[in-house]
Amino acid sequence: GTAQVAVTGLAVMGRNLARNLARNGFRVAVHNRTTSRAEALVEEFGHEGDFTLARTAEELVAALERPRRIIVMVKAGEATDAVLDELVPLLDEGDIVADAGNAHWRDTVRRHAALADKGIRFAGVGVSGGEVGALEGPSIMPGCDADTYGELGPFLEIISAHVDDEPCCTLIGPDGSGHFVKMVHNGIEYSDMQLIAETYDLLRGPLGLPVDAVADTFRAWNDTELESYLVQITAEVLAHTDADTGRPFVDVVRDAAEQKGTGRWTVQTALDLGVPVTGIAEATMARAVSGDTERRAAVREALEPVDDGDEGGSDAAAVDLSVDDLRAALYAAKVVSYAQGLDMVREGSRENDWDIDPADLSRIWRDGCIIRARLLGDITQAVEEHPDAPSLLATPTFAAAVADRLPALRRVVTAAVASGTPAPVFSAVLAYVDALRAERLPAALVQGLRDYFGAHTYERVDREGTFHTEWSKDRAEVEA
Numbered sequence: 001g002t003a004q005v006a007v008t009g010l011a012v013m014g015r016n017l018a019r020n021l022a023r024n025g026f027r028v029a030v031h032n033r034t035t036s037r038a039e040a041l042v043e044e045f046g047h048e049g050d051f052t053l054a055r056t057a058e059e060l061v062a063a064l065e066r067p068r069r070i071i072v073m074v075k076a077g078e079a080t081d082a083v084l085d086e087l088v089p090l091l092d093e094g095d096i097v098a099d100a101g102n103a104h105w106r107d108t109v110r111r112h113a114a115l116a117d118k119g120i121r122f123a124g125v126g127v128s129g130g131e132v133g134a135l136e137g138p139s140i141m142p143g144c145d146a147d148t149y150g151e152l153g154p155f156l157e158i159i160s161a162h163v164d165d166e167p168c169c170t171l172i173g174p175d176g177s178g179h180f181v182k183m184v185h186n187g188i189e190y191s192d193m194q195l196i197a198e199t200y201d202l203l204r205g206p207l208g209l210p211v212d213a214v215a216d217t218f219r220a221w222n223d224t225e226l227e228s229y230l231v232q233i234t235a236e237v238l239a240h241t242d243a244d245t246g247r248p249f250v251d252v253v254r255d256a257a258e259q260k261g262t263g264r265w266t267v268q269t270a271l272d273l274g275v276p277v278t279g280i281a282e283a284t285m286a287r288a289v290s291g292d293t294e295r296r297a298a299v300r301e302a303l304e305p306v307d308d309g310d311e312g313g314s315d316a317a318a319v320d321l322s323v324d325d326l327r328a329a330l331y332a333a334k335v336v337s338y339a340q341g342l343d344m345v346r347e348g349s350r351e352n353d354w355d356i357d358p359a360d361l362s363r364i365w366r367d368g369c370i371i372r373a374r375l376l377g378d379i380t381q382a383v384e385e386h387p388d389a390p391s392l393l394a395t396p397t398f399a400a401a402v403a404d405r406l407p408a409l410r411r412v413v414t415a416a417v418a419s420g421t422p423a424p425v426f427s428a429v430l431a432y433v434d435a436l437r438a439e440r441l442p443a444a445l446v447q448g449l450r451d452y453f454g455a456h457t458y459e460r461v462d463r464e465g466t467f468h469t470e471w472s473k474d475r476a477e478v479e480a
């Protein structure tokens with residue numbers, strides 16, 4: 001065959017990725033389980049480039065030059081395994097299969113090992129940017145061996161988004177590292193979106209802005225340090241009017257946020273690694289709370305007659321809060337949430353021996369992906385200048401940025417609490433910063449309690465060693 005690359009799985013993402021490859025001059029073979037999708041693609045967009053229609057897996061394999069490069073873009077999970085089971089027996093040693101779906105990184109580690117045993121080179125490729133990104137240039141996070149990247153990377157780099165001629169695609173590291181990083185990217189996306197939603201809620205509730213003024217506020221913020229894709233589309237969604245009712249679109253949408261699971265994976269993995277990603281965790285929990293409609297209704301009703309005597313209500317005068325406070329707090333909270341995400345990548349990299357360069361992430365997230373933001377340029381610079389800083393919050397730029405905005409962040413959380421507006425991510429990231437800054441944490445008491453009931457021992461501030469107090473006897477301290 002003469003096709004240079006194949007795409008199998010031609011739903012919205014795969015179809016657009018195939019077109020992106022063809023538009024960039026590559027000879028592309030296309031295949032889909034349901035053949036009509038592949039036929040429709042060639043019929044509709046055949047003029048855009050050099051497509052070869054493959055009706056079967058055998059035809060797909062035959063269409064390709066060697067080593068073969070096959071990009072799989074199907075529903076993550078069992079569908080991916082089904083595709084691999086069908087393809088792999090047809091392949092030759094050295095051929096490359098790249099899974100560009102949202103696989104769990106542990107599945108990618110498993111598949112990489114299983115295919116390596118058969119001499120097939122496997123790449124786990126994180127792709128972000130949605131439908132439009134896939135067509136016009138996504139951010140791409142490939143994980144594979146270096147020799148595999150040598151064969152595959154040039155294709156991915158050309159079709160990715162670019163910032164000043166630099167591709168938003170680079171080899172992240174071995175096997176599951178690309179999908180791991182994509183997972184954390186999605187986790188950060190969860191916290192970014194929840195922070196924006198909390199900000200909107202405070203602007204409309206305690207500050208009493210009408211929805212079109214909130215839309216204008218986000219639009220204006222997109223010309224500031226908050227400039228980002230998500231802030232930009234927030235302005236658009238808020239300005240949209242429902243054609244049916246003439247009401248603001250946001251008021252006719254059911255307030256139960258859904259999830260496909262990457263936020264949950266991020267939190268589960270973070271717990272395994274012992275990395276506190278409190279912003280992402282609370283954002284994930286907030287979606288779960290929103291979707292818990294039966295319980296919400298029951299508790300709302302049960303608490304209805306309860307007067308806590310201190311209801312701040314949505315009276316702007318009752319809370320000391322300004323629009324500028326929210327702008328500053330949103331920026332600071334975003335920084336903290338990114339810092340937590342980067343910590344998680346560092347720890348995942350250490351645990352799995354991936355040798356990920358955190359500066360690469362902020363660099364390839366600057367464009368193409370959902371979390372693209374002006375902020376990422378500054379993060380790249382800070383991480384490059386201070387590669388050994390234990391936290392983004394410990395770099396001079398971001399330490400100053402957060403310190404400056406801490407009073408605003410505190411006013412936002414205070415106003416949220418006073419007005420009864422739930423702001424779980426703002427609250428969580430503020431508590432995280434306060435905990436990191438604290439001279440002493442009450443963890444000392446937790447240690448004391450653990451020693452009391454479980455003889456779990458403790459260390460002292462003034463002497464080396466591990467100690468236990470004999471709580472049930474004479475309370476003498478013994479060296480453990």
Ligand code: NBP
Nearest residue numbers: 009010011012013033034073074075076079082101102130
């Ligand atoms: P979907 O996730 O909806 O998957 C549909 C594709 O999977 C179709 O091509 C379908 O073939 C194929 N497929 C299924 Br389902 N079961 C199969 C099986 N047993 N054997 C072979 N093929 C099977 O498509 P998508 O939204 O384009 O997403 C593709 C991947 O990209 C997913 O992993 C997704 O998580 C990831 N992703 C999506 C986005 C986004 O914005 N949507 C962004 C980034 C990454 P059929 O036509 O025969 O049913």
